[in-house]
Amino acid sequence: MRHVRPAEIAIVDLNVCDRCGLCLPLCPPAAIHLALTELEVDRDTCTGCRKCIAPCPVGALSMVPNA
Amino acid sequence: MPDVDVLVVGAGPAGAVAALEAKRSAPQLDVLLLERDRAVGAPVRCAEGVGNAGLREFADPDGAPWVARKITRVIFVAPDDTEVKVAERDVGWILDRTRFDAYLAADAGAAGVELLVGTEASGMRHDADGRWEVAVRSGGSADTYRAKVVIAADGVEAMVGRWAGLDSRVPARDMESCVQYVVQGIDFDPDAIYLQFGDQIAPGGYAWVFPKAPGIANVGLGMVALKSDGRNARQYLDDWIARRYPRGARTGYTVGGVIAHTTIKKTYTNGVLVAGDAAHMINPLSGGGIVNAMKAGRLAGRTAAAAIREGDTSARRLAAYHQAWMDLLGEDHLKYYRIKQALEELDDDFFNGLARTVNKIPREKRSLGRIFAHALVKHPQLIPVAARYFV
Numbered sequence: 001m002r003h004v005r006p007a008e009i010a011i012v013d014l015n016v017c018d019r020c021g022l023c024l025p026l027c028p029p030a031a032i033h034l035a036l037t038e039l040e041v042d043r044d045t046c047t048g049c050r051k052c053i054a055p056c057p058v059g060a061l062s063m064v065p066n067a
Numbered sequence: 068m069p070d071v072d073v074l075v076v077g078a079g080p081a082g083a084v085a086a087l088e089a090k091r092s093a094p095q096l097d098v099l100l101l102e103r104d105r106a107v108g109a110p111v112r113c114a115e116g117v118g119n120a121g122l123r124e125f126a127d128p129d130g131a132p133w134v135a136r137k138i139t140r141v142i143f144v145a146p147d148d149t150e151v152k153v154a155e156r157d158v159g160w161i162l163d164r165t166r167f168d169a170y171l172a173a174d175a176g177a178a179g180v181e182l183l184v185g186t187e188a189s190g191m192r193h194d195a196d197g198r199w200e201v202a203v204r205s206g207g208s209a210d211t212y213r214a215k216v217v218i219a220a221d222g223v224e225a226m227v228g229r230w231a232g233l234d235s236r237v238p239a240r241d242m243e244s245c246v247q248y249v250v251q252g253i254d255f256d257p258d259a260i261y262l263q264f265g266d267q268i269a270p271g272g273y274a275w276v277f278p279k280a281p282g283i284a285n286v287g288l289g290m291v292a293l294k295s296d297g298r299n300a301r302q303y304l305d306d307w308i309a310r311r312y313p314r315g316a317r318t319g320y321t322v323g324g325v326i327a328h329t330t331i332k333k334t335y336t337n338g339v340l341v342a343g344d345a346a347h348m349i350n351p352l353s354g355g356g357i358v359n360a361m362k363a364g365r366l367a368g369r370t371a372a373a374a375i376r377e378g379d380t381s382a383r384r385l386a387a388y389h390q391a392w393m394d395l396l397g398e399d400h401l402k403y404y405r406i407k408q409a410l411e412e413l414d415d416d417f418f419n420g421l422a423r424t425v426n427k428i429p430r431e432k433r434s435l436g437r438i439f440a441h442a443l444v445k446h447p448q449l450i451p452v453a454a455r456y457f458v
C-alpha cells in the first residue's frame with residue numbers, strides 16, 4: 001500500500017482494452033488485476049508511476065487526476 | 068477443501084505439457100489444470116511460428132490438423148525494403164494455435180489430468196503445514212484448492228510467481244508491445260516468413276508476415292514503447308500495412324506482450340515452479356516462446372512428480388528444475404540478450420547496407436552463419452557484437 005497520495009493514477013478504457021495481460025508484469029505494486037471478465041486498476045494501490053501507459057499496444061491506459 | 072498433488076495455472080503450451088508430464092511420470096498423482104479463458108487456445112495471441120526440430124520433440128506435424136503451413140524460407144527485409152532470402156531446409160511450421168493448444172490439453176486430459184476451463188486462480192497463500200492454498204474462481208462459484216506443488220504457467224501476466232514471492236516483474240525496455248491482424252487477399256511467397264526491421268517500422272522489434280495459406284497471413288509487429296515516436300503498436304502496424312498491403316482485408320485482430328528478457332533469477336520456491344513466458348523463457352532475440360514453454364513445462368512437470376514421490380517439495384529440492392532449464396536454454400538466452408542489446412545500437416543505414424552486401428552471396432549459400440561471418444568482414448562495426456556474443 002502506498003504512503004503518499006499520487007496526483008494522478010492510471011485508468012483503463014474497457015472499450016479499448018483487449019485483456020492481453022501485458023501491463024500486469026510492468027506494474028511495480030501489482031495494482032493491475034485481470035479477472036475472468038475484465039481488467040481493473042486498483043485506485044488504492046496505483047502509485048502513478050506511468051510504467052504501464054505507453055506499452056499498452058492499443059492505448060487503453062491513461063492517467064487521470066486522483067480525485 | 069479439495070486436495071490435489073499438482074495444480075497447474077494456465078493451459079498454454081507450458082501448462083499443458085507440465086500437467087501431462089507430471090501425470091505421465093507419476094500416474095497416481097492428482098493433477099489439476101486451470102485455464103481462465105473459456106476455450107483452451109482462444110483467443111490466439113501469437114504469430115504461430117515454430118522451428119521444425121523443436122516442435123518434433125513434442126508432436127508430429129506431418130499431416131496434423133493443427134498445422135496451417137510448412138515454411139522453407141526466411142526473408143529478411145531491410146528498413147528500405149531490400150529483401151534478403153535465406154535458403155534453409157525444413158525451417159519450420161505455422162501452427163493453428165487454437166487447435167494446437169487444444170490438442171496439447173486434450174493429450175493431458177487423455178492421460179488423466181483434470182482440466183477446468185473458464186476457471187482462474189485469483190490468489191494463494193501458505194497454510195499451517197506449508198502447503199499452498201490456491202483461491203479458484205469460476206463463473207459465480209469460488210473454491211480453495213490445497214496443492215503440494217503449484218506450477219505457474221500463467222504466461223505474460225506472470226502473477227502467480229509474484230503471489231509466491233518471486234520477482235517476475237518486467238522492465239519496460241524488455242517488453243515488446245505486439246499487435247497482429249490476419250490479413251487476406253495479399254500477395255507474398257506462401258512458403259516463407261518475412262521479418263522487417265526499422266526504426267520507423269517497429270523500433271526495438273520487427274514486423275512480420277507469417278503465412279497461414281496462400282494469400283492469407285498473420286501480419287503483425289512487436290516494438291518497444293520506450294523507443295516509440297508517440298504512436299502505439301497498433302498505429303505503427305496500421306501505417307505499415309497501409310504501405311505494404313493497402314488492398315488486404317483484415318479479418319482478425321489480436322494484441323499481446325512478448326517478454327524479451329532473460330530467465331527470472333529464481334524460477335522456484337517452496338512448492339512452486341514457474342514455467343514458460345511467466346518465467347521470461349522466451350528467446351529474447353526472436354521473440355519465440357512456444358517450444359521453450361513446452362520444454363520448460365516438461366522439466367517442471369517431471370520435477371514436480373519426482374519431488375512429490377520423494378516427499379520433498381522444498382525450494383532446495385525444486386532448485387534442480389532451475390538448473391536443468393539454465394543448462395538447456397537459460398544460459399543461451401543470456402548470450403542472445405547481449406546480442407539484442409548490441410543490435411539496438413545499430414541504425415537503419417547499417418541494416419540497409421548489410422542487406423545489400425549479403426545479397427552478393429549466392430542465394431544457396433546464404434545461411435544465417437554465413438551472413439553473420441560475411442557481415443563481420445564487410446562491416447567491422449559488427450565485431451563488437453560478435454565479441455559480446457562469444458564472451
Ligand SMILES: Cc1cc2nc3c(=O)[nH]c(=O)nc-3n(C[C@H](O)[C@H](O)[C@H](O)COP(=O)(O)OP(=O)(O)OC[C@H]3O[C@@H](n4cnc5c(N)ncnc54)[C@H](O)[C@@H]3O)c2cc1C
Nearest residue numbers: 077079080081103114115116187188222323343344356357
Ligand atoms: C503477438 C505475439 C506473437 C507471437 N509469435 C510467436 C511465434 O510466432 N512463435 C513463438 O514461438 N512464440 C510467439 N509468441 C510467444 C508465444 O505466444 C508464447 O511464448 C507462448 O504462448 C508461451 O506459452 P505459455 O504456456 O508460457 O503461456 P501462454 O500461452 O500465454 O498461456 C498462459 C495461459 O494462462 C492463462 N492464465 C493466466 N492467468 C491465469 C490465472 N490466474 N488462472 C487461470 N489461467 C490463467 C491464460 O489465459 C493463458 O491461456 C508470440 C507472442 C505474441 C504476443
Ligand code: SF4
Nearest residue numbers: 017018020021023056
Ligand atoms: S496492455 Fe492494454 S490491452 Fe493489454 S491488458 Fe493492459 S490495458 Fe488491456
Ligand code: SF4
Nearest residue numbers: 027046047049050052
Ligand atoms: S501507473 Fe504505475 S502503479 Fe499505476 S497501474 Fe500503471 S504501472 Fe501500476
